[in-house]
Amino acid sequence: MVKIFVIGKPKTKFIKLGIEQYLKWNRKYDKVELIELPLSNDLNKITPEEYKNQDKVKFEKYFLPDVFKVVLDERGEQLPSIEFANKIERWRIGKKNISFFIGGPLGHHEYIRNNADFLLSISKMTFTHEMAVLLLLEQIYRAFKINNNEKYHY
Structure with a gap:
């Protein structure tokens, strides 16, 4: 099972449609679940x-010992798709479940970064959190295709 935890709910219509589509396509390979956690208080207050x-308190309870924890962070490692697919296979050997964590607008608390099993960066560019969800779901789908020796091209 793959779980994606994100602070905030995707709101942009085309991104929501994309997220729904990739969640549907990923079901062919494994249960992939998106868990949307509420935004914290107003940043101005x-x-x-x-x-x-x-945000730390929200994520902390999902940092379970039997789950491989991947935190998306700008300081994380950037991976080519094939290497990401290989890592997913390796991560699942020791722990069947993988959880990805996408933080709020200010990034992650140091505790979250320090207690992750792996820090992943999608890009050197900055994306909205809802776009990060969509991009991550696409790469998970691509990884499933690669690991099943299936072609994936658009």
Whole structure:
């Protein structure tokens, strides 16, 4: 099973449609679930540190020992699709379930980064969190296709 935890709910119509499509396509290979966690308080009313602490509390309970934890972070490792597919296969050998964590607008609390099994960067560019979900779902789908020796081209 693959779970994607994200702070905030995707709102843009075309991104929501894309997310739904990739969730549907991924079902052929494994159960892939998107868990949307509520945004914290207004950024203008609390400090960045308080905001990150609230996000930490939301993610912390999903940092289970029997799950391989991948945190999306700009400081993470960038991978070609084939290497990402290979890593997914290896991660599943020790732990059948993989959880991906996409933080809020201020990024992750240090605790989340420090307790991840792997830090992944989608790109050197910055994307909205809803776009990060879509891009991650596409790469997970591509990884499933690669690992099943199926072609994937558009």
